[in-house]
Amino acid sequence: GESVGLHLPTLSVQEGDNSIINCAYSNSASDYFIWYKQESGKGPQFIIDIRSNMDKRQGQRVTVLLNKTVKHLSLQIAATQPGDSAVYFCAEIATGTDKLIFGTGTRLQVFP
Amino acid sequence: NAGVTQTPKFQVLKTGQSMTLQCAQDMNHNSMYWYRQDPGMGLRLIYYSASEGTTDKGEVPNGYNVSRLNKREFSLRLESAAPSQTSVYFCASSLDRVATNEKLFFGSGTQLSVL
Numbered sequence: 001g002e003s004v005g006l007h008l009p010t011l012s013v014q015e016g017d018n019s020i021i022n023c024a025y026s027n028s029a030s031d032y033f034i035w036y037k038q039e040s041g042k043g044p045q046f047i048i049d050i051r052s053n054m055d056k057r058q059g060q061r062v063t064v065l066l067n068k069t070v071k072h073l074s075l076q077i078a079a080t081q082p083g084d085s086a087v088y089f090c091a092e093i094a095t096g097t098d099k100l101i102f103g104t105g106t107r108l109q110v111f112p
Numbered sequence: 113n114a115g116v117t118q119t120p121k122f123q124v125l126k127t128g129q130s131m132t133l134q135c136a137q138d139m140n141h142n143s144m145y146w147y148r149q150d151p152g153m154g155l156r157l158i159y160y161s162a163s164e165g166t167t168d169k170g171e172v173p174n175g176y177n178v179s180r181l182n183k184r185e186f187s188l189r190l191e192s193a194a195p196s197q198t199s200v201y202f203c204a205s206s207l208d209r210v211a212t213n214e215k216l217f218f219g220s221g222t223q224l225s226v227l
Contacts, residue, residue: 009152041220044218045218089155093210095211096211097211099157102156
């Protein structure tokens with residue numbers, strides 16, 4: 001069946017270091033992938049997206065990498081800050097569907 | 113701008129009670145969605161409305177009904193609440209269907225406990 005999962009449930013990093021959050025997906029029909037950030041008590045917030053015809057996309061301090069061969073997605077956060085502490089979800093959409101399928105999430109903890 | 117507004121923020125129900133969760137967006141979006149989030153899990157789609165006047169089932173529709181009252185408002189109703197429906201409920205909207213890669217904007221959630 002379709003599934004999106006994460007390798008690490010909790011990631012602890014020191015302020016200023018780079019963070020890498022990983023995600024595996026199993027639906028080869030998925031063609032659009034999104035990373036969301038969810039802070040405590042709030043709804044998910046869009047961070048960055050990537051379409052399946054790309055393998056890398058950069059935003060402000062964030063980079064998403066897509067490896068379709070091994071069905072792997074990663075989110076890189078440069079110079080991690082305390083404000084980056086949150087739960088991060090990857091999500092996927094299969095072509096032509098309205099079902100955005102979320103992974104289970106990774107908690108990022110930033111310590112001084 | 114308020115974005116997506118959900119009410120109430122917290123609710124406690126007894127098993128068998130009914131209630132309606134309200135959601136409104138002021139972004140003139142066409143599509144609206146209801147998700148639930150259980151502890152340690154990602155969000156799961158309950159129902160969605162691709163456009164005013166239409167509703168469709170998502171991954172976990174059993175035990176819920178929805179109404180797209182107008183373009184702004186999309187409500188979720190629990191007719192007979194069960195403990196399994198204890199969860200955090202999120203409403204979201206997008207300019208157009210997510211199938212066209214539109215971005216979702218989420219509300220801040222409703223924490224529901226069913227005793």
